[in-house]
Amino acid sequence: MDNIILSQLYSLLIFTITGIIIGVFFDIFRILRRSFKTPDIITYIEDVLFWVFTGVFFITVLFKFNNGEIRSYVLLGLILGIIVYMLSISKYFIKINMAIIKIIKKILAYPIRIILKIIKPFSFIVINIRKIIVDIFNKILKTTKKYKKIGKNT
Secondary structure (H helix, E strand, O other), X not given: OHHHHHHHHHHHHHHHHHHHHHHHHHHHHHHHHHHOOOOHXXXXXXXXXXXXXXXXXXXXXXXXHHOOXXXXXXXXXXXXXXXXXXXXXXXXXXXXXXXXXXXXXXXXXXXXXXXXXXXXXXXXXXXXXXXXXXXXXXXXXXXXXXXXXXXXXX
């Protein structure tokens, strides 16, 4: 009897930790959304990826530690872990990571500006070469259409 209770307490602890990890996953997606503005379609894709990733993670833990059995203490541990994480660590986790991303953006912004200044004259050349290639391609198409019409008429 004691062995069964210890096993259930162990599962409760495992799924509380799983809930904390799922809370971390959720905050990572929140941090990415706050740091990088994306179109709505990307946001929808991120949502689907979050739920797929979280679902696979939960099912993996469920089968590894509880033989795939969903019990009330499993759900209780999961919810408890998420709540404990959200009320205690989440705010600090987000603040620290947002600060780190801000620093990384500032560090990368300067070299990117320099690279863009170096590339700008070359982009003018590339645009003009592209126009020339498109003009040549269009002339070839017009010429082949002429010859097709002449071939059909004879």
